[in-house]
Amino acid sequence: MVTLETAKPEDAVGGFHYDHDVSGRLVSLGEWRVTTASSEVADSILQLFGGGKPRNWETEGSDAIEVLTGASAIEIIVEGASKLRRRMIHRGRTSTYVFGYDGSVELSDVDRSRPTGWEPETELTFRLARSPGLGTFWLRSRSWSMANDLARNQTEDRLASASGATLARLALVPVSFIAKSGPRAGDRVNYTWPALTLVEAS
Structure with a gap:
């Protein structure tokens, strides 16, 4: 059984995010937001990337400190292809199927308040x-733009072919358009999505 919404790597010292909850509504951000359980890590993030001072935020997880960088x-x-995982998720009425790109299938509980679909x-x-030396961080994204970009650039294959760790750039790409239909x-409409660009392998 997997917990899709809250699971994170056990050894991660913090997470990078590109949205923020404002009065129950997710708002896209133009700069990275970092969450952590460590005040020392939060202070280091502020020194590295600037932004607002670390502050507490409401969460059910352990990463209760955030820095808006x-x-x-x-x-x-990125230390190898195993550090990048892509999968497709389908939320049904009673269960959630998780299809890995390696053909694996997992089944987990579903949050009925969320919409169905892939x-x-x-x-x-x-x-x-x-x-x-600060530690390992993680990013989780459900962006179609990121998924398509990784596939188009064969990022996983390039990571797998590298003999060691790979230097990369993780950037937020802004998108803006006028909605033609819908509510x-x-x-x-303005939003951002995370783009991963490989720079060089060691």
Whole structure:
């Protein structure tokens, strides 16, 4: 059994996010938001990337400190293809099927309040290039743009072919358009998605 919403790598010292809950509504961010359980890690993130001072936020998980950084792009170190996982998730009425790109299938409980349908899930664990000794961080994304970008650039294959760790750039890409249909027709829609660009392998 897997917990899709809250599970994170056990050895991760923090997570990178590109949205924030504002009065129960997720709002897309233009700069990275980092959450952690360690005040020392939070202080280090502030020193590395600037932004607002670490503060507490409401969460059921252990990463109860957040830093709204001033960085929209960071350099990271990815230690092999196993640190990047992509899968497709289908939420049904009574269960959630998780299809891995390797053909594996998992089954987990479903949150009935969420809509049904297919969506990608990308999970990346990495170290910060400017401070690799700080520990491992993670990112989880359900962005179709990220999933398509990784497939188009054959990112997993390139990571697998590297002899060691790979230097990469993780950047938030802004998108803005006028909605032509739906409940927000005529409104400007703004959001960001995370792009992973491999720089060089060691």
